[in-house]
């Protein structure tokens with residue numbers, strides 16, 4: 001590779017805060033809201049012009065129940081504003097881990113309101129490109145935006161970028177997971193009743209598409225292997241009666257933090273999306289008057305970097321174990337729990353990690369990347385940061401029993417009566 005040496009330069013410091021939350025997905029928003037509620041002067045940075053991360057940016061709009069901790073507030077806000085959005089109020093009967101569609105535009109709107117009501121500062125259209133590290137601790141980040149290259153200083157930082165950007169820039173250990181990528185898109189004008197009369201249920205669409213591929217009427221062969229050989233459409237993805245949220249197949253083997261591969265993935269999956277929409281319109285009754293309303297802002301990248309933290313629990317442990325340092329219980333029903341060590345990167349101080357880049361064994365991450373888990377880890381990281389700041393200790397030095405008590409008092413039922421004194 002060819003290299004150039006950039007001239008030394010002075011970088012303006014545009015903010016100096018208690019807590020900097022990097023990334024405005026469900027994990028980052030939950031972290032910022034909960035930290036501010038616990039007294040931390042908090043700034044949230046986000047590269048896009050809206051919040052919600054993959055939920056809004058990649059149109060991943062189906063979530064298991066949002067029924068514990070900060071998720072209850074999120075669910076209530078979405079439900080109260082939605083014309084029709086089947087996310088349930090807490091206490092309503094829902095099957096554990098059933099998926100519910102949420103409206104991405106309402107998500108964008110309500111997440112901003114939640115931050116503003118708690119006094120969180122927000123800086124959008126700002127890309128984090130480097131971590132500032134002194135004596136083994138993260139002291140802030142370097143960002144780039146329309147204002148040029150700038151520095152933001154912070155007493156503590158939460159990495160909720162989904163890709164562990166801040167942790168990786170700070171040289172915390174991480175591993176890379178290459179999970180399938182998917183372009184999600186929404187179609188409007190669908191006569192769902194007639195479509196379902198032809199195909200039985202939405203999952204059957206995959207069968208219809210596969211048959212068309214086998215007959216040579218539809219091709220997704222763009223030189224890249226597609227999982228399942230065909231895209232799928234799922235009934236639970238229905239947002240409004242005439243609107244479908246469609247999953248256009250899995251693109252395998254691409255690296256979501258490699259810009260060239262990410263570019264390829266965008267091009268290929270958008271081509272898939274358009275071919276699939278054309279096929280549905282021409283071949284499935286009820287789709288005659290439909291059209292793509294919008295494709296997602298970005299291809300859905302399930303996983304990239306994940307930190308190697310103080311703890312890396314297995315699937316079995318996450319599902320059954322009451323860790324002494326349990327600080328996350330994403331669902332009111334079900335026994336899933338996570339230890340504080342999953343949020344603490346090894347070797348780097350002043351940094352907590354929340355969301356889909358936390359530390360756990362790969363097998364467990366399939367469940368831990370789900371939306372309610374990401375926001376629950378955000379809540380734990382946000383409260384931990386605020387408590388550590390108040391006590392003048394690093395996140396690693398924090399007395400976890402204080403964190404557990406604060407989380408319980410603030411609505412995250414950890415189900416640990418014996419541990420929380």
Ligand SMILES: Cc1cc2nc3c(=O)[nH]c(=O)nc-3n(C[C@H](O)[C@H](O)[C@H](O)COP(=O)(O)OP(=O)(O)OC[C@H]3O[C@@H](n4cnc5c(N)ncnc54)[C@H](O)[C@@H]3O)c2cc1C
Nearest residue numbers: 023025026027047053054128161162300355356369370371
């Ligand atoms: C195709 C697909 C289908 C899925 N299906 C489901 C499902 O059915 N149900 C479910 O519960 N979950 C599902 N998931 C998983 C779930 O959507 C995500 O794991 C979850 O939303 C991640 O939330 P997060 O806040 O951790 O990260 P993200 O949503 O990725 O948020 C990270 C935020 O940080 C910002 N950011 C990143 N890097 C930078 C930077 N350098 N500078 C500034 N900002 C930055 C991003 O723009 C983003 O807003 C799916 C995911 C995909 C991709």
